[in-house]
Amino acid sequence: MKLWAILKVALRALSRNKMRSLLTMLGIVIGVGAVITMVSIGQGAQNLVEEQIQSMGTNILQVWAGSRRFGGIQMGAGTSGTLTEEDILAIERESSVVQAVTPIIRSQGQMVFGNQNWFTQIQGVNDKYLKIRAWPIQDGEFFTEGDIQAAARVVVLGKTVADNLFPGIDPVGQILRVRDLPFRVVGVLSSKGQSMMGQDQDDITLMPYTTVQKKVRGRANLSIENAMLSTVSPAASYVAEKQISEILRQRHRIRQGEPDDFTVRNLSDIAETAQQTTTIMTLLLGSIAAISLLVGGIGIMNIMLVSVTERTREIGIRMAVGARSGQIRLQFLTESLVLSLIGGLIGVLLGAGLAIVISRFFSWPTLVSSLSVLVSFAFAAAVGIFFGYYPAHKAASLDPIEALRYE
Amino acid sequence: MAEATQQERRRTEQHDSGLGLVSPDQSDVIRLEQVHRIYRSGDVEVHALRGVSLAIGRGEFVAIMGPSGSGKTTLMNMIGCLDRPTRGHYFLEGMDVSQFSGNELADVRNRKIGFVFQAMNLLPRTSSLENVELPLLYAGASPREQLRRAREALASVGLSDKERSVPSQLSGGQQQRVAIARALVNRPSIFIADEPTGNLDSRSSLEVMEIFQRLNREQKLTLVLVTHEADIASHATRIVTVRDGRIRQDAPVASPRSARETLDQMPPASDEAAEEAL
Ligand SMILES: Nc1ncnc2c1ncn2[C@@H]1O[C@H](COP(=O)(O)OP(=O)(O)O)[C@@H](O)[C@H]1O
Ligand SMILES: [Mg+2]
Numbered sequence: 001m002k003l004w005a006i007l008k009v010a011l012r013a014l015s016r017n018k019m020r021s022l023l024t025m026l027g028i029v030i031g032v033g034a035v036i037t038m039v040s041i042g043q044g045a046q047n048l049v050e051e052q053i054q055s056m057g058t059n060i061l062q063v064w065a066g067s068r069r070f071g072g073i074q075m076g077a078g079t080s081g082t083l084t085e086e087d088i089l090a091i092e093r094e095s096s097v098v099q100a101v102t103p104i105i106r107s108q109g110q111m112v113f114g115n116q117n118w119f120t121q122i123q124g125v126n127d128k129y130l131k132i133r134a135w136p137i138q139d140g141e142f143f144t145e146g147d148i149q150a151a152a153r154v155v156v157l158g159k160t161v162a163d164n165l166f167p168g169i170d171p172v173g174q175i176l177r178v179r180d181l182p183f184r185v186v187g188v189l190s191s192k193g194q195s196m197m198g199q200d201q202d203d204i205t206l207m208p209y210t211t212v213q214k215k216v217r218g219r220a221n222l223s224i225e226n227a228m229l230s231t232v233s234p235a236a237s238y239v240a241e242k243q244i245s246e247i248l249r250q251r252h253r254i255r256q257g258e259p260d261d262f263t264v265r266n267l268s269d270i271a272e273t274a275q276q277t278t279t280i281m282t283l284l285l286g287s288i289a290a291i292s293l294l295v296g297g298i299g300i301m302n303i304m305l306v307s308v309t310e311r312t313r314e315i316g317i318r319m320a321v322g323a324r325s326g327q328i329r330l331q332f333l334t335e336s337l338v339l340s341l342i343g344g345l346i347g348v349l350l351g352a353g354l355a356i357v358i359s360r361f362f363s364w365p366t367l368v369s370s371l372s373v374l375v376s377f378a379f380a381a382a383v384g385i386f387f388g389y390y391p392a393h394k395a396a397s398l399d400p401i402e403a404l405r406y407e
Numbered sequence: 408m409a410e411a412t413q414q415e416r417r418r419t420e421q422h423d424s425g426l427g428l429v430s431p432d433q434s435d436v437i438r439l440e441q442v443h444r445i446y447r448s449g450d451v452e453v454h455a456l457r458g459v460s461l462a463i464g465r466g467e468f469v470a471i472m473g474p475s476g477s478g479k480t481t482l483m484n485m486i487g488c489l490d491r492p493t494r495g496h497y498f499l500e501g502m503d504v505s506q507f508s509g510n511e512l513a514d515v516r517n518r519k520i521g522f523v524f525q526a527m528n529l530l531p532r533t534s535s536l537e538n539v540e541l542p543l544l545y546a547g548a549s550p551r552e553q554l555r556r557a558r559e560a561l562a563s564v565g566l567s568d569k570e571r572s573v574p575s576q577l578s579g580g581q582q583q584r585v586a587i588a589r590a591l592v593n594r595p596s597i598f599i600a601d602e603p604t605g606n607l608d609s610r611s612s613l614e615v616m617e618i619f620q621r622l623n624r625e626q627k628l629t630l631v632l633v634t635h636e637a638d639i640a641s642h643a644t645r646i647v648t649v650r651d652g653r654i655r656q657d658a659p660v661a662s663p664r665s666a667r668e669t670l671d672q673m674p675p676a677s678d679e680a681a682e683e684a685l
Binding site: 323324 | 509
C-alpha cells in the first residue's frame with residue numbers, strides 16, 4: 001500500500017468526522033499559536049537589544065580613574081585623578097589588541113546661536129573618537145590632530161543639537177557660543193538613536209579634549225577621568241582588559257595584593273548580560289507556550305482513543321477485507337499526524353497574525369523567525385506522532401473477530 | 408479422550424464419503440481437520456468448536472444452519488481466516504493457514520476471501536464506491552483500477568445508480584448488495600456470508616440469494632452461508648447443521664430452489680417502495 005493511499009484513507013476518515021477533527025486540532029492550533037506569539041515577542045526584544053548593542057559597539061572598553069573600593073571607602077569611578085595622557089598613550093602603544101584610545105572629558109553647557117539655545121552634554125575627545133565608536137559623520141568633517149594640539153575652538157554637533165540649534169540652516173561653518181566663547185561648527189554627526197538605557201545619544205556636542213580642559217572647564221592639565229578604547233574584535237576585549245590592567249598597575253606602581261586605582265569596564269559584559277536576559281525571557285515564554293502544545297497533544301491522544309473505540313467496527317471491516325495491522329496503525333498515526341500538521345499550520349498563521357497585531361497596537365517589537373516556525377511545526381508533528389502512537393497501536397492490535405463482534 | 412477423537416474422525420470421514428468428496432483431496436478448497444476453538448476470557452472458557460472436520464470442494468454452495476450459540480459464526484471466522492484454530496488444522500487451497508501469521512492471514516483474506524456480514528458491513532458516511540474499493544486499496548491497486556473494478560462490481564449487483572450514495576441513504580437490501588459487490592471486487596475464490604439475510608425482508612433476501620446463485624453458477628464461486636431460515640438454506644447445494652460446536656448433519660440438497668424463479672412469480676410493483684421505506 002503506497003503512501004498516497006494511506007494519506008487518502010486518513011484524509012477521508014478525518015473528513016468523515018469534521019467536528020471531531022476540528023476539536024482535536026484546536027489544542028494544537030492554540031499550542032503552536034502560543035509558541036509562535038510568545039517566542040516572537042521574546043525574539044523581538046532580543047533583536048532590539050542586539051541592535052542597540054551593535055550601535056554601542058561590542059568591542060569598546062572604558063577605563064575610569066579611581067577604583068570602586070579605596071581604603072575601605074566606596075569611591076565612585078573617575079573620582080581621583082590617577083589617569084594621565086601618558087597612561088593613555090602607553091595603553092595604545094603597549095597593548096597588542098587595542099586599536100585606538102581617546103580620553104573623554106565631560107562637561108555640559110548652553111549652546112547659543114542667534115536667538116536659539118540648547119543645553120547639552122559636552123564631551124572632549126581626540127580625533128580617534130569616531131573610529132572607536134564606529135560613528136560616521138553626516139555633514140562637514142571631524143576635528144584634526146592639529147585642532148587638538150592647538151585646543152582649537154571647534155565643535156562637532158550631534159543630530160539633536162544640530163536640529164534644535166539650526167532649524168533649517170546648514171550648521172557647518174556657523175559660529176555658536178558656549179560660555180560666551182565663540183566656537184566654529186565643523187561637522188554634524190549622523191543619528192545614532194537611543195541607547196540601551198533609553199538616552200538620546202544624538203544629544204551631544206564633541207570638542208577636542210584639550211579645548212574642554214583649557215577653555216570650557218578653564219583649568220589646564222586637568223587629569224583625565226575617563227578613556228574609551230576599541231579593540232580589534234569583540235572577542236579581544238577580555239584580553240585587552242587584562243593587558244590594560246597590567247600596563248596601568250605597572251605604571252602606577254601598585255604592588256601585588258593592593259587594589260587597582262582604576263576601573264576597566266567592558267561593554268561586552270553588559271551586552272552579554274542583556275542578551276542572556278532576553279534569551280532567558282524568550283525561552284521562558286516559549287516553554288510556557290510549549291506546555292499548552294503538550295496539553296494539545298494529550299488532547300489528540302484523548303480524542304484518538306475515543307475515536308479508536310468508536311471506530312472498532314470500521315477497524316474490524318478493514319481487517320476483514322485484508323488490512324494488515326501495520327496498515328491500520330499507519331492509518332491512525334497518519335490521521336493524528338495530519339491533524340497536528342494542519343493544526344500546526346493554522347497555529348503558525350494565527351501566532352504570526354497575533355504577533356503582527358501586538359507589534360502594531362502595543363508597539364512592542366516582535367519577530368516571527370523562520371526558526372521558531374520550523375521548530376514549532378516540527379514539535380507539533382512530533383506531538384502528533386508521539387500522542388498518536390498509543391491509540392494507533394491500540395487500533396492495530398485489535399483482534400479482527402473481537403472488532404467485528406463490537407456493536 | 409484419544410478414542411473419542413478417533414471416533415469423531417471416523418464419523419466425519421463417513422460424512423465425506425457419503426457425499427462422494429474423498430477426504431485428502433487437493434481439489435478441496437476448504438478442509439478443516441479436527442478444529443477446536445476455545446475462547447478464554449479470564450477464568451471462563453467457552454468451547455465454541457469441538458473438533459469440526461469439514462471439506463468443501465470448489466464451486467459448492469454450502470449453507471450452515473444451527474441454533475444460536477452453536478458455533479456458526481466461530482466456524483465462519485475460521486473458514487474466513489479471521490481466526491485460527493486453538494487446536495486442529497485448516498487447509499485453504501492446500502495451504503495450512505492454521506500456521507499463518509497475522510499478516511499472512513490478512514493477505515489471504517484480501518486475495519482469496521469475500522465477506523458479507525449480517526449488518527453494518529459498510530463504513531459509515533462513505534460512498535458505495537469507496538466501500539467497494541476498500542479491498543483493492545489494501546491489494547495495492549492503482550486508483551484507476553480501483554474505480555474501474557468497483558464500478559464493475561456495483562453494476563453486477565445492479566447498483567450502478569447508487570455509486571455516490573452513503574449507507575444511510577440505502578435500504579437494508581441495497582446495503583447488503585454493496586457489501587456483496589465489495590466481497591466480489593477482488594475476485595476471491597471463497598465467498599463467506601454470515602446471516603446476510605438476517606435483517607432483510609423476504610424480497611430483498613431473495614434478491615441476495617439470486618446474486619449468490621448466479622455467482623455460484625456463472626463464476627463457479629465457492630459459497631459458504633450461515634442462515635437461520637430453512638427457506639434460505641434450501642437455495643444451497645449442501646446443508647451442514649451445527650450444534651454445540653459439532654457438525655450434526657451434513658447432506659446435499661436434492662433440488663435447490665431457484666431464487667430467480669421465486670422472484671419472477673412475485674408481483675413486481677410496490678416492493679421497490681416497501682424496500683425504500685425500510
Ligand atoms: N469472542 C468470543 N469470546 C468469548 N466467547 C465467544 C466469542 N465468540 C463467541 N463466543 C461464544 O461461543 C459460542 C459460539 O458462538 P457463535 O460462534 O457466535 O455462535 P452462533 O454464531 O452460532 O450464534 C457462544 O457460546 C458464544 O457466546
Ligand atoms: Mg452468529
